[in-house]
Amino acid sequence: APALRARQLRVSVQGTPILHGIDADLPAARWTSVVGPNGAGKSTLLKALAGLLRQARVEGSVELLGQPLQDLPARERARRLAWLGQNEAAADELPAYDIAMLGRLPHRAWMAPPSDADHAAVQAALRTTQAWQWRARPLAQLSGGERQRVLLARALAVQAPVMLMDEPLANLDPPHQTDWLRTVRGLVGQGGTVVSVLHEISIALQADDLLVMAGGRVLHHGACGDAATHAALEQVFEQRIQVRQI
Numbered sequence: 240a241p242a243l244r245a246r247q248l249r250v251s252v253q254g255t256p257i258l259h260g261i262d263a264d265l266p267a268a269r270w271t272s273v274v275g276p277n278g279a280g281k282s283t284l285l286k287a288l289a290g291l292l293r294q295a296r297v298e299g300s301v302e303l304l305g306q307p308l309q310d311l312p313a314r315e316r317a318r319r320l321a322w323l324g325q326n327e328a329a330a331d332e333l334p335a336y337d338i339a340m341l342g343r344l345p346h347r348a349w350m351a352p353p354s355d356a357d358h359a360a361v362q363a364a365l366r367t368t369q370a371w372q373w374r375a376r377p378l379a380q381l382s383g384g385e386r387q388r389v390l391l392a393r394a395l396a397v398q399a400p401v402m403l404m405d406e407p408l409a410n411l412d413p414p415h416q417t418d419w420l421r422t423v424r425g426l427v428g429q430g431g432t433v434v435s436v437l438h439e440i441s442i443a444l445q446a447d448d449l450l451v452m453a454g455g456r457v458l459h460h461g462a463c464g465d466a467a468t469h470a471a472l473e474q475v476f477e478q479r480i481q482v483r484q485i
């Protein structure tokens with residue numbers, strides 16, 4: 240089974256259709272980039288795949304690791320799928336360590352203190368994103384990029400088999416973008432599935448597969464190296480696409 244499967248996924252908000260019946264299979268152990276112009280519906284698709292749409296009418300189905308999303312208990316869903324949103328809100332008065340520890344909540348019994356495994360996961364995640372040095376600092380005292388690395392650590396700390404990230408590189412400088420790429424490749428190399436919305440086409444093209452969206456529809460879904468994928472990109476962005484390895 241694919242890691243995520245969408246069938247005839249339709250989303251509308253207050254009567255306005257935003258996604259027009261999306262069919263997509265996102266394969267396991269691969270990294271898929273979702274690209275498309277502003278307003279294409281990328282964030283809405285990611286939220287729908289994560290079951291995070293609240294004020295919207297959602298039709299169609301989503302399966303996560305072979306099971307309908309709505310059949311999964313909330314805690315099981317949260318263990319299977321880690322989420323990093325676009326401009327994610329967080330309790331900015333809390334220290335970075337506590338923020339990252341929130342990623343371990345799906346694993347903990349009600350009111351149980353963090354286990355050694357939880358502390359180990361948080362430490363590993365904060366080290367991976369090079370945010371360990373701020374573990375005692377309130378999020379509000381960090382720069383945009385530093386804050387983003389703490390939120391990325393929170394998502395990594397879940398250690399979920401599937402990870403959805405909407406604009407994860409927001410505010411990250413080039414060295415930390417490269418770190419992020421290495422982290423994603425490591426996750427996928429260990430059998431993880433990563434789906435990310437990315438604005439920077441040259442970075443999006445580092446993925447295994449590309450899902451090209453426009454106007455609430457999927458225009459193309461294929462391997463990044465395929466000529467048809469490049470053609471779809473050039474069509475949707477109306478420009479020549481240069482591939483730059485980083």
Ligand code: ADP
Pocket residue numbers: 252255257275276277278279280281282283284
């Ligand atoms: P993208 O992430 O590709 O830029 P979004 O998924 O955020 O696009 O939005 C797709 C379209 O749906 C946009 O035209 C946006 O204005 C609209 N939209 C998204 N969320 C809402 C909402 N809550 N209410 C009304 N319109 C929305």
Ligand code: MG
Pocket residue numbers: 277278
């Ligand atoms: Mg946008």
Ligand code: MG
Pocket residue numbers: 281282283325405436
């Ligand atoms: Mg978006």
